Structures are given as C-alpha cells and as structure tokens.
Amino acid sequence: MIQRARIILLAADGMASARTAYNVGTTTTSVWKWCNRSREGGVAALDNVSCSVRTRPISDLDIVNTTPIRSPKKYGVLRWSSRLSGQHLGLRNATVSRAWRAYGRTPGRRKPSDSPPISN
Known part of the structure; x- marks a missing residue:
C-alpha cells in the first residue's frame, strides 16, 4: 500500500513513469497500472486490490x-x-x-x- 501511494504521489507531482519506477523500485508497467487504477477508482482502488498471485498446482x-x-x-x-x-x-x-x-x-x-x- 505504501509503494502504491508513493507511485501515485510522484506521478501526481508530474514525475515521468520511468523515473517514478526507478525511485520506488518497481517497473514502469506497475506505475502505469497503479496510476490507471487510481484514476478509475480513486484512493479506494489502491487499497482493495486482490493480487493475482498464482499458486502452484503441485509442489x-x-x-x-x-x-x-x-x-x-x-x-x-x-x-x-x-x-x-x-x-x-x-x-x-x-x-x-x-x-x-x-x-x-x-x-x-x-x-x-x-x-x-x-x-x-
């Protein structure tokens, strides 16, 4: 949640996506994803996100x-x-x-x- 908020705040200040990704320690794809989600759903969209982590079907x-x-x-x-x-x-x-x-x-x-x- 903190990383998402940092992404949104840096993007709101006008920082480029690549620079934001570098500063936060993520990818530009992640920056674009979270910026789009915040535009569509506001702050609530950042909190209530179920991560799509794939579980292995067999160990x-x-x-x-x-x-x-x-x-x-x-x-x-x-x-x-x-x-x-x-x-x-x-x-x-x-x-x-x-x-x-x-x-x-x-x-x-x-x-x-x-x-x-x-x-x-």
Missing part, C-alpha cells in the same frame, strides 16, 4: 515423487525427458525440469558412479 517434491522411475516403454523411448514426464503428469516441461533441478534428479542421465570404467 516440486510431489513432481519428483510422482515421476515414474520405470522406463516409459509405452511411449517407445528408453528414458524419461522433462517433456515426456510433463505430458504424462499434465504439467509444462519447464515445471518438471525446475523440480528435477531443485532435487538433483536427472532421470534421463546416468550417475557417474553407474558408468562403466574406461579402458584403454
């Missing part, structure tokens, strides 16, 4: 735990990829990939300890 740990360990033979491949696992779980591949990285999971790769010894 990273749940993604890692529900990623099947067995080879996906029904898809005709040897290893799981983030895209294939995302399709299987109904999630975006970036979501699956982020969860795997967070927990050090690499289903499509062998661990260095599992690799055969190199012989010359």
